[in-house]
Amino acid sequence: MTVRKNQAALTAEEKRRFVAALIELKRSGRYDTFVTTHNEFIMSDTDFGDRVGHRSPSFLPWHRRFLLEFEQALQSVDSSVTLPYWDWTADRTARSSLWAADFLGGTGRSRDNRVMDGPFAAGSGNWPIRVRVDGRGYLRRSLGANGGLTLPTRAEVDSVLAMPTYDTAPWNSSSDGFRNHLEGWRGVNLHNRVHVWVGGQMATGTSPNDPVFWLHHAFVDKLWAEWQALHPDSPYLPQGGTRNVVDLHDTMRPWNDVTPADMLDHTAFYTFDTAA
Ligand SMILES: [Cu+2]
Numbered sequence: 001m002t003v004r005k006n007q008a009a010l011t012a013e014e015k016r017r018f019v020a021a022l023i024e025l026k027r028s029g030r031y032d033t034f035v036t037t038h039n040e041f042i043m044s045d046t047d048f049g050d051r052v053g054h055r056s057p058s059f060l061p062w063h064r065r066f067l068l069e070f071e072q073a074l075q076s077v078d079s080s081v082t083l084p085y086w087d088w089t090a091d092r093t094a095r096s097s098l099w100a101a102d103f104l105g106g107t108g109r110s111r112d113n114r115v116m117d118g119p120f121a122a123g124s125g126n127w128p129i130r131v132r133v134d135g136r137g138y139l140r141r142s143l144g145a146n147g148g149l150t151l152p153t154r155a156e157v158d159s160v161l162a163m164p165t166y167d168t169a170p171w172n173s174s175s176d177g178f179r180n181h182l183e184g185w186r187g188v189n190l191h192n193r194v195h196v197w198v199g200g201q202m203a204t205g206t207s208p209n210d211p212v213f214w215l216h217h218a219f220v221d222k223l224w225a226e227w228q229a230l231h232p233d234s235p236y237l238p239q240g241g242t243r244n245v246v247d248l249h250d251t252m253r254p255w256n257d258v259t260p261a262d263m264l265d266h267t268a269f270y271t272f273d274t275a276a
Pocket of ligand 1: 038053054063
C-alpha cells in the first residue's frame with residue numbers, strides 16, 4: 001500500500017531513490033509529457049469557458065488523478081517510491097532540508113535565478129527544461145524573493161479548512177467556498193501563493209518542470225482529505241447539469257474515464273503518514 005510521507009521525515013535512502021526515479025522519468029521523456037499536459041490545461045481552463053484542471057471545482061480531483069498517474073510512473077521505475085508532501089506551513093524557509101543539495105537543491109542565483117546545486121541544477125546535465133515558454137533551458141527558482149511574499153501559516157490553512165461548503169457558483173476563480181480559497185484565487189491564498197513563492201518555472205503554466213510541484217500538490221491534496229474529515233457531510237459540488245464545469249459524475253479530460261466521484265476517497269489509492 002502506498003503511504004505518502006512528509007518530505008521532512010524521509011530518510012537519505014528514500015530521498016536518493018525518489019530523485020533517481022525522477023531523473024529516469026526525465027531521461028526517458030515520460031516526465032515532460034506531464035509538463036505538457038499541465039500546461040495545456042493551464043492554457044485552456046478559463047473562468048467562463050470549459051474548465052477542468054484549474055479555477056473550477058475539479059481542481060482537486062483533477063490534480064489527485066494527475067498525481068496518481070505520475071506516482072505510478074515513478075513506481076514503474078522503482079516500486080518503493082511514493083510521492084512525498086511538502087507542508088509549507090511548517091517548512092517555510094529556503095533553509096528547509098527540502099532545498100538541500102541532497103534533495104531538491106536550493107534557490108536560484110540572483111543574476112538569472114538559475115538553480116546551481118542539487119540533482120536538478122542545469123550543471124548536472126540531468127534536468128534539461130524542454131517544455132518551456134521562453135528560451136531558458138535551465139531550472140529557475142527565487143525562493144521567497146517575489147515581493148516579500150511569505151508562505152501560508154497553519155492558522156491561514158485552518159481558516160480555509162473551516163469552510164463548510166466545497167464550492168459555490170459561478171464555479172470559477174471568483175467563487176466562495178473551500179476549493180477556491182485553497183486554490184488561492186480568493187481570500188488568504190494558499191496554493192497559488194506557494195507557486196509564486198517558489199518562483200521560476202513554478203510560477204508558470206509549466207510548473208511541473210520543478211519537481212517541487214509534486215510535493216506541493218501532494219500537500220494540497222492532503223488538505224482536501226483533512227477538509228473531508230472535518231466536514232464528512234459536505235459533498236463535492238456541483239452535483240449535475242452545470243455547463244462548462246465537471247459535475248460529480250462527469251468524466252474529466254484528458255483521461256475521460258474518471259469522475260470526481262471516483263477520486264473522493266484517497267484511501268482507495270494511498271494513505272498518509274499522519275491521519276487525515
Ligand atoms: Cu496545476
